[in-house]
Amino acid sequence: MATVFGYFNYWVVVVLMMTGFYVVISANNLVKKLVGLNVFQTSVFILYISMGKIFGGTAPILVEQPVVYTNPIPHVLILTAIVVGIATTSLGLALVVRINEAYGTIEEDEIHSLSEEESL
Amino acid sequence: MKQYAVLRVVIRLLLPLILLFALYVQFHGDFGPGGGFQAGVIFGAGVVLYALVFGLHNARTIFPPWLLRLGMSLGVLIYAGVGIVSLLLGGNFLGYGALDAHHPEHGQHLGILLVEMGVGITVSAVMISIFFAFAWRGR
Amino acid sequence: MVTAVAVIRMRDLFAIVMLFGIYSLVSAGLFVVLDAVDVAFTEASVGAGVATVFMLGTLALTTSREKPSSRSPFLPLLVVFITGAALIYGTLDFPPFGDPNDPIHKHVAPHYIEESGAEIGIPNIVTSVLASYRGYDTLGETAVIFTAGIGVLLLIGGARRRKPPTSDKDSSP
Numbered sequence: 001m002a003t004v005f006g007y008f009n010y011w012v013v014v015v016l017m018m019t020g021f022y023v024v025i026s027a028n029n030l031v032k033k034l035v036g037l038n039v040f041q042t043s044v045f046i047l048y049i050s051m052g053k054i055f056g057g058t059a060p061i062l063v064e065q066p067v068v069y070t071n072p073i074p075h076v077l078i079l080t081a082i083v084v085g086i087a088t089t090s091l092g093l094a095l096v097v098r099i100n101e102a103y104g105t106i107e108e109d110e111i112h113s114l115s116e117e118e119s120l
Numbered sequence: 121m122k123q124y125a126v127l128r129v130v131i132r133l134l135l136p137l138i139l140l141f142a143l144y145v146q147f148h149g150d151f152g153p154g155g156g157f158q159a160g161v162i163f164g165a166g167v168v169l170y171a172l173v174f175g176l177h178n179a180r181t182i183f184p185p186w187l188l189r190l191g192m193s194l195g196v197l198i199y200a201g202v203g204i205v206s207l208l209l210g211g212n213f214l215g216y217g218a219l220d221a222h223h224p225e226h227g228q229h230l231g232i233l234l235v236e237m238g239v240g241i242t243v244s245a246v247m248i249s250i251f252f253a254f255a256w257r258g259r
Numbered sequence: 260m261v262t263a264v265a266v267i268r269m270r271d272l273f274a275i276v277m278l279f280g281i282y283s284l285v286s287a288g289l290f291v292v293l294d295a296v297d298v299a300f301t302e303a304s305v306g307a308g309v310a311t312v313f314m315l316g317t318l319a320l321t322t323s324r325e326k327p328s329s330r331s332p333f334l335p336l337l338v339v340f341i342t343g344a345a346l347i348y349g350t351l352d353f354p355p356f357g358d359p360n361d362p363i364h365k366h367v368a369p370h371y372i373e374e375s376g377a378e379i380g381i382p383n384i385v386t387s388v389l390a391s392y393r394g395y396d397t398l399g400e401t402a403v404i405f406t407a408g409i410g411v412l413l414l415i416g417g418a419r420r421r422k423p424p425t426s427d428k429d430s431s432p
Contacts, residue, residue, distance in 0.1 A: 010350040018343040026335035031272055031317060035279050038310065042286050045302070049295045051353075059153070059296045060384040070294035072371060072384040076393060079385065080400040082301045083157045083243060086310050087407035090250045093317040094414040097257065100321040145300075151382050153296040155389065161304045168312055189412075196405050199398050216391060232390040235397070242401050246408035247309055253416045254316030 009050040016043035030096045030106045034089060041085050048074040124173075131173045138166035146240050150229070156236035160243025167244075168251045176255050188249040195242025202234045272318055280311040297385045 020043060023036025052074035060072035100106050103114050146159035171179035203213045206227075216231025283306025290299035371388055389397055 007350055007353065007355070010353055011347060014343055014346045014350065017346070018339045021342065022335055022339045025338065026332055029272065031314065031321070032275060035275055035314070038279065038306075039282065042283065042302075042306070045298070046286060046289060046293075049290055049293045049298060052295070053293045059294045069384065072388055075295045075298050075385045076388045078295070078298050079155075079157060079301055079389065080397060082298070082305050083161070084400055084403050084407075086161075086305045086313075087246065087404045089310060090313050091407050091410050091414075093313055094250075094253070094411045096317055097254070097320045097415050106321050150386055153300050153383070153385075155297070155386050158297075158300050158304055161301070161309055165304060165308045165312075168309070192405055192408050196398075196401055199401055203394070203398070213395075216394075228387075228391055232386065235390045235394065236386070239397065239401050242405055242408075246404050249408055249416075250411045251309075251312065251316065253411055254313060254320065257320055257415050 010047065013043050013047045013050070016040075016046070019043075028108050030099065030108065031093075033108075034092050034096070037092075038085070038089060041081075045078045045081065048078050127173055131169060135166060135170055138169070139163060142166060142244075146236065147233070150232065156239030157243055159236075160240040160245075161247060163240070163244040164247030164251070167248050171251065171255065176252070180252065180256075183248055183252075185249065185252070188245045188252070191241050191245030192249065195238040195240070195245065198238030198241065199235050202231055202238070206231065272322075273315075276311055276314040276318065279314070280307045283307040283310065297383075 017040055020036045020038070020040030023039065024033050027033050027036060052071035054068055054070050058069060060069045060075065096106055099111065103111050105111060105114070142159045142163035145154035145162060146156060148154055167179060167183060170182075202216070206216055207213050216228045216235075283302055287299045287303035287307065290296075290302055371384060371392065
């Protein structure tokens with residue numbers, strides 16, 4: 001029982017990660033793929049943050065009385081990762097816009113068939 | 121969006137608060153949750169809101185593209201510049217302790233403030249200009 | 260977590276993007292529960308705010324309906340289940356959740372927690388690690404954001420060409 005409780009967070013992370021992974025590899029639409037990628041990304045964030053958590057800890061902001069602080073290092077890593085994530089996501093979205101202008105569609109298999117026709 | 125009077129009035133009331141909150145988050149990041157990244161994003165979101173309600177042209181007259189490009193590069197320059205100044209003052213690169221020879225803590229404080237400001241400027245300029253790029257494309 | 264599953268089933272991209280915003284907000288709440296207030300703040304403003312706006316901008320420029328897929332979902336499902344099973348097997352080697360004796364809390368974190376008050380002099384440990392101890396990293400992240408901004412401006416920054424671009428690349432040999 002303790003095992004189940006101790007690992008529940010990690011299992012949630014795995015389920016979320018696989019949800020995102022499934023969307024990425026099975027979706028045909030490029031915007032949906034990017035959403036899946038973001039879901040995947042958030043699951044990694046949750047993994048890091050839950051590794052840093054200590055039971056009974058508080059947020060890592062120094063106070064007078066002695067308390068247990070949750071580990072601040074994963075927070076720092078994820079903080080920057082989120083902002084870099086939005087930057088890369090917006091780059092991907094910009095690429096989608098350009099693909100739509102070039103091919104007139106954002107469905108992957110239509111793009112494939114169009115570019116095959118072009119190369120013939 | 122000229123027809124939504126309620127929206128315009130409410131946004132006009134809320135917008136200064138949002139921008140002020142962004143600045144608060146920026147400069148209070150030492151003491152509570154917050155910092156350059158969040159402040160930049162909140163500031164950018166405020167401008168995006170303004171652009172959505174009052175039109176893209178108005179927003180682009182307040183934040184012309186050259187200003188945004190300047191902000192993007194200025195933020196990174198401030199960050200790297202703080203590192204170089206601390207290097208010239210005899211410390212390590214980005215070792216803010218050298219900024220104040222007598223009180224390394226004060227130097228750290230100043231360095232962190234400047235660096236967070238650089239981050240905030242870059243992030244907000246990038247967010248606003250990405251939104252403008254998308255919205256301008258869609259006219 | 261339910262919203263993430265709903266994302267798979269939906270076809271309307273507008274609803275997908277909105278659900279993604281809700282999902283980000285929920286995960287921001289989870290971060291607060293896990294004591295990561297800074298991260299929750301960022302996730303709420305970035306994921307639920309700006310990312311949703313950017314995705315809506317893309318939808319406005321493209322289309323908001325997904326076409327039904329002709330591919331069968333069984334191969335991806337198989338891959339996903341195998342990978343998921345492997346990952347769950349891998350988590351069994353993890354240190355238990357929330358235990359203060361985990362290896363992650365033993366390396367450099369105690370130094371940051373105990374000394375940063377004296378060395379840096381600001382209460383928020385996350386900020387002092389972010390901007391001072393790991394200043395190089397953050398400089399790199401800022402440069403990444405700067406580069407991404409330039410990339411987006413290069414890709415879609417200019418005005419749209421009025422006539423469709425003529426195929427200027429030669430057909431492959």
